[in-house]
Amino acid sequence: MHNVADNYLRAIFEGSYLTGKTSNKRLAGLLGVSPATTTEQVKKMCQKGIVISQRYGAISFSKEGERQAIQLIKKFRLCEAWLDNELNLPLEQIASQAWKLANFDSQLMYDQLNEQLNYPSKTPFGTDVQEPRLFNESIHSLNSLKPQQKCKLAEYLDNSKVIGYVQQIGLKIGYGYFAEKVDRDFDILFLSSKEGQQQMVSRKVGKYIYVRVLE
Structure with a gap:
């Protein structure tokens, strides 16, 4: 633990x-x-x-502190990739169980698991496995989008509440979206997909959803 x-x-x-x-x-x-x-x-x-x-x-x-955190996150995300690839667990369970499994201190175990999985690059939440970074200039918080901007969903926080919310409203990694408007009274961002589907995203959760802005 x-x-x-x-x-x-x-x-x-x-x-x-x-x-x-x-x-x-x-x-x-x-x-x-x-x-x-x-x-x-x-x-x-x-x-x-x-x-x-x-x-x-x-x-x-x-x-x-950043060095220690990145080492911890690397183990955590490797375990997420392992549970997703090998066991195909529901996303909410992947995050919670991976955190429990990541409580090991063997570098040999980490290296062998990484090799066995063929050095996975991404978790099912879109986050980097091999080189997690605190700063990534290519991605931005969903809340930073301005009306009329296009984006592609890159990743989101592997927190059970955020995972459940993203699944409930139907957002998907790798899909393109268009920011229609922001309702600041209700703190909601209105997105639309290329298929014409509209999603209302709470900006309280949007700060933990990350996108690549498209020109």
């Missing part, structure tokens, strides 16, 4: 993906704990030199 530090490394990575920083509120939401709890744990991680708590509450990795 992962320790508390592992859970926080993953959550900070996911919460600061593409931006390099996250907030105490977002971190608490990802972990399902109170902001007071995250404040205390982040303080401990700051003392160990793993994270940096900046002015106005911004939380980011130190170089060492």
